[in-house]
Amino acid sequence: MKKQTQLIxxxxxxxxxxxxxxxxxxQASTILFPCVDAIKKSQWQDRSxxxxxxxxxxxxxTLEQRIATLxxxxxxxxxxxxxxxxxxxxxAFLQSGDEVLIPDNAYEPNASFALxxxxxxxxxxxxxxxxxxEDLRQCLSAATRLVWMEAAGSITLEFPDVPAxxxxxxxxxxxxxxxxxxxxxxxxxxxxxxxxxxxxxxIAVHALTKYPxxxxxxxxxxVSTSDQALxxxxxxxxxxxGACIQAQEAQLILRxxxxxxxxxxxxxxxxxxxxxxxxxxxxxQKVFHPCLEDSPGxxxxxxxxxxxxxxxxxxxxxxxxSEQVIVDFCxxxxxxxxxxxWAGPMSLILPYQVAALRRRGWAYQGQYIRLAIGYEDEQALxxxxxxxxxxxxx
Ligand SMILES: *Cc1c(COP(=O)(O)O)cnc(C)c1O
Numbered sequence: 001m002k003k004q005t006q007l008i009x010x011x012x013x014x015x016x017x018x019x020x021x022x023x024x025x026x027q028a029s030t031i032l033f034p035c036v037d038a039i040k041k042s043q044w045q046d047r048s049x050x051x052x053x054x055x056x057x058x059x060x061x062t063l064e065q066r067i068a069t070l071x072x073x074x075x076x077x078x079x080x081x082x083x084x085x086x087x088x089x090x091x092a093f094l095q096s097g098d099e100v101l102i103p104d105n106a107y108e109p110n111a112s113f114a115l116x117x118x119x120x121x122x123x124x125x126x127x128x129x130x131x132x133x134e135d136l137r138q139c140l141s142a143a144t145r146l147v148w149m150e151a152a153g154s155i156t157l158e159f160p161d162v163p164a165x166x167x168x169x170x171x172x173x174x175x176x177x178x179x180x181x182x183x184x185x186x187x188x189x190x191x192x193x194x195x196x197x198x199x200x201x202x203i204a205v206h207a208l209t210k211y212p213x214x215x216x217x218x219x220x221x222x223v224s225t226s227d228q229a230l231x232x233x234x235x236x237x238x239x240x241x242g243a244c245i246q247a248q249e250a251q252l253i254l255r256x257x258x259x260x261x262x263x264x265x266x267x268x269x270x271x272x273x274x275x276x277x278x279x280x281x282x283x284x285q286k287v288f289h290p291c292l293e294d295s296p297g298x299x300x301x302x303x304x305x306x307x308x309x310x311x312x313x314x315x316x317x318x319x320x321x322s323e324q325v326i327v328d329f330c331x332x333x334x335x336x337x338x339x340x341x342w343a344g345p346m347s348l349i350l351p352y353q354v355a356a357l358r359r360r361g362w363a364y365q366g367q368y369i370r371l372a373i374g375y376e377d378e379q380a381l382x383x384x385x386x387x388x389x390x391x392x393x394x
Contacts, residue, residue, distance in 0.1 A: 025251045026057040045235060055239065059247040063254055064222075070191035070212070070257065071204050073224035075231040077238055078245045082187060082207025083109050085221030089183050089203055090114070090146070092237035093230075096122035098145040103130035103160065104360040105153030107185060111359075127359045130160040131296055133168045140172050140180070149184040149201065151194070152290055152297065155352055155370055156314050156362075159290040159297030162304065166200040181230070187211075188312070190343070192264040194305040202227055203234075208253050209341060211310070214263050216344025218252040220245055263375075267311045267343075271373045274382060275313045283321060283392040285366050288314030311342055311373040319366045321392060326351055326367040329392065335376055335384040342372030347381055 031050045033039045044055035047064075056064075060078060067076040079085040090113065094100055100118065102111050104127045114125035124143070129135040130153060140147075147169055152159045162184060169180050183203040184196045190211035196204045206212070208220040225231050238244075275289035286294070290301035290309055301307070317326060330338060336349035351369050355362040373381065 023059055023062050023251060023254050025247045026059045027053075027247050028057055029053040031057075045232070054242060054244040056244075057247050057250075059250045059254070060245060063250040063257075066254065066257055067206070067208070067212070067222045068224055070260070071206065071222070071224040072191075072195040072197050073204065074226040074228070076222050076224040077231075077234055078208075078250065079221040079223065079238070079243055080245055081219045082185075082205070082209050082221035083107075083113070084243060085205045085207070085223045086110050086185065087113050087117075088223055088234060088238055088241070088243065089205060090118060090123075091241070092234045093146055093181055094118060094121075094123045095145075097143060099124045099126055099141060099143040101126050101128050101136070101139050101144060101147045103128060103148060103150055103153060104358055105130060105156050105158055106148060106150050107154040107187075108357055110148060110150075110185065129360055130165070131158050133161065133164045136165055137168045137172065140169065140174050142174050142177060144174055144180050145178070146181045146183060149182065150188075151184060151186055151196070152188045152301070152310075152312075155357070156354060156368075157188075157288045157290060157295065157312055159295075159301040159304075161297070161300045162196065162199040162201065170200070188310045189305070190260060190264050190310060192261055192306075193308040193310070197226060199304070202230060210343035211260050211264055212253050212256050214256040214260065214343060214345075215252070216341065216346070218249050220249060220253055263343075264308065264310075267373055267375065268308050270378045270381070271309065271311050271313060273378055274371075274373060274385070277382060278313065278315055278385065281389045283318055283389055284315055285318050286316040286364065288316070313371040313373070315369050315371065316364055317367045317369075317392075321367055323351075323367055325392060326369060329388045330369060332391075333384055333388060335381055336371065345375045347374040347376055348372040 042049040042051045044051045047061050064076045079088055100114055102125055126139050128139045149162055151162055166182055169175055182201045184201045185205045186196045187207040187210050204224045206222045208222055223234055272291045275287055279287040288295050290298055330349050330351055333349055336347045339348050349371055354368050
């Protein structure tokens, strides 16, 4: 036997009994079976065995269970990104002739998938005002199959009354003819600020890229549900798509999960303090953060959550401040870097033209930026922002 073969079919087995605190990384495409009979009996759907890497490994099964616990759900599935988790829900449940309802302040790629991909398959998207349950009622039709929600909304952080939105759907005559599914993107809540299943939603999507990672170095998403039939449908669509995650990446999320609650609370505290302080700045017209009384949906947030919030703050400047001045403001910050995503170690800043993103309009005039607070200290972040705000008054 040549070395080459010996190196592949080697006798050595490490001793049994190794227990690390961390979950081992089990990398595989091929998983070996002890005999042909075992292949026939092997079941990946109920997670009782391993068949092939795309269907799961001990590392990914473990992460699924922990995400289900985080979400307060019976089942969780993992996808390669938060966006892929959103599109899995669409693909599992929508068919030609259906309508999907999307809140107008949704994570924009959710809307974009509907308008560009689902549209080609004969599925129509409608956009509703998430702060007005009556508007949602008007948008429902016999074709409605799926209603997306997001708490809080992307970029502008309006906090909707999700139980009221669910009630509108469940009491509608259309949902008596055919089940209308509800899915919430609750990335902002991190599984910490609230449990979306308490509000009567069917499915929860979470970009694990954000808080569960907490390190800005891995992309992943999850879809959770406590409904067995929905779970099985999601699972089969995921399997047919060939969408799966790698064990190395699952392990990075497992590492992050153990500290998620502490990180969420710590950054929440800094963010709420900064949001209140920013509100007092003369160059600022309005601050968007659900802890602030005049931020849209403040009352819903107060009533429906643990009064905890993610690291995001929206800042609307006075209408006489120009776009170029705000571009300079963003470029000149020393502790706020320019970049997408959030819930990582570094604070981030980005300007947004909100009106251009909204199909149902945007009530405000003025330049808008979104801040994502990182793990730096509050005083240093405040000093950097203060310098910027002061320069706007000159
Ligand atoms: C970031 C984000 C996503 C997408 O997650 P990716 O892993 O970056 O694809 C989806 N929804 C919300 C609310 C997000 O903030």
